[in-house]
Amino acid sequence: MSVMWKGRNVVLASGSPRRRELLAQVGMEPEIVPSLAEECTEETEPDLMVMELSRIKAEDVASRCPEGTLVIGADTMVAVDKEVLGKPGTPERAAEMIGKLQGKAHQVYTGVTLLLVEPGGCLHGTTFVEKTDVYVYPMTDEEIRDYAGCGEPLDKAGAYGIQGRFAVYIRKIDGDYDNVVGLPLGRLYHELKNLTEDDREDD
Numbered sequence: 001m002s003v004m005w006k007g008r009n010v011v012l013a014s015g016s017p018r019r020r021e022l023l024a025q026v027g028m029e030p031e032i033v034p035s036l037a038e039e040c041t042e043e044t045e046p047d048l049m050v051m052e053l054s055r056i057k058a059e060d061v062a063s064r065c066p067e068g069t070l071v072i073g074a075d076t077m078v079a080v081d082k083e084v085l086g087k088p089g090t091p092e093r094a095a096e097m098i099g100k101l102q103g104k105a106h107q108v109y110t111g112v113t114l115l116l117v118e119p120g121g122c123l124h125g126t127t128f129v130e131k132t133d134v135y136v137y138p139m140t141d142e143e144i145r146d147y148a149g150c151g152e153p154l155d156k157a158g159a160y161g162i163q164g165r166f167a168v169y170i171r172k173i174d175g176d177y178d179n180v181v182g183l184p185l186g187r188l189y190h191e192l193k194n195l196t197e198d199d200r201e202d203d
């Protein structure tokens, strides 16, 4: 398994076990260095919010990495009816969020920042966002209460895990499944290729 990408040491600036598992699925086992930066943004649009937050995480970790490192930062949020949902933190808040998502479509946005640490600590990179539409079946109050209390929602944006027990409430999705879980693998691979090709041209 590779911790390298084209000769660069790869660092995942995320404590999310889902992101680590997604990268492992495609043969990448980066070093894990979660960001310690405060996750706050003045952006109000979900696509801009997740891009900025991914950049904050990646820059914080890159500032502590040696030259030659490739840092990956990401942030995922859910948007429904013009409201942006992060992690619920409590079962009560989880029930409230799931109540807003059931019976309709919402959007999941994941922002990703890739940073190459260059000589002198200069950073060279790119930030992008991927959106997936997710359609949820109508749920009864009892189903909402049971799911909200099962422990799964607490550390997940929008209070659900498509890869977990919530799968039974998913009607369909339009877009990348991995993007909902926290990292759009196809887009990530192609952006990585572009970035490191640019890099070679610069040399």
Ligand SMILES: Cc1cn([C@H]2C[C@H](O)[C@@H](COP(=O)(O)OP(=O)(O)OP(=O)(O)O)O2)c(=O)[nH]c1=O
Pocket: 013, 014, 015, 016, 017, 018, 019, 034, 035, 057, 074, 075, 076, 077, 078, 087, 108, 155, 156, 157, 158, 160, 161, 162, 163, 180, 181, 182
């Ligand atoms: C919608 C959805 C989100 N999620 C997860 C992905 C992310 O881990 C989490 C959103 O929180 P994030 O703040 O994006 O990430 P994190 O706090 O888990 O990790 P870090 O800040 O260190 O990078 O929600 C799922 O696992 N499944 C889902 O279906």
